[in-house]
Amino acid sequence: MRMLLPKLPRWAKPPLRRTRNIIKALSHYGKGRYCPVCGKSSRRFKPFGRVVREDAQCAHCGALERHRFVWLFFQKNTNIFDGKPKKILHVAPEPCFESIFKDRLGSNYLTADLFNPRAMIKMDICDIQYPDRSFDVIYCSHVLEHVLDDKRAMREFFRVLNSNGWAILNVPISSEKTFEDPSIVDPKERLKAFGQEDHVRHYGPDYVERLRDSGFTVETTKVADLASSDEAVRMGLTQASGEIYYCTK
Incomplete structure (x- = not known):
């Protein structure tokens, strides 16, 4: 079906995509897993x-392990959906979140990205x-490992965050200690060194210290802090969910 789509007239593509999505959803029909x-x-x-x-991935909305975990955190540990006005910056917006945030948060919700044209602003x-x-809230997940000067980005987040606001600045932890080498610029070499062509470092648990050095007070949350073992299995919260880095001034 994917090979057929580019050859069809524009009017025929939406119904075919809907049919494809229905077929995918039906193939995963059941009650063993739940996406929050x-x-x-x-x-x-x-x-x-x-x-x-x-x-790993929800067949309905595309949410991955880390998305389901942070969504649980949003609901249980933050005021993001309390109905009170707050200016929210969402960097590199995930499709599984974007439409929900727009609907529930309204005009105070801002998406930003340096390259993605779908974002509201280029940043x-x-x-x-x-x-x-x-901003009262900043959410930026799995972005800083792509940024050469991540410490400068952290300082910028600290600067634009309201004094009583909060930020979630998540990254993948894939090393015992943060490793970076700015001299590695070739995509193939970055793939060897960092596991992905557009990554510029491996973060270790010392990532927390980088955030604190930028001025933040940081609290970390693990899956076991929010979900029982049975809930974690049902929602697919695994080691790939990572940790949540909740930052305040």
């Missing part, structure tokens, strides 16, 4: 990843063109 992002159940989650992780997080204390 879209609120739908499935027999199992879909495989996902360069190194394929079984039981270099190392040089954020907003005044100090512009």
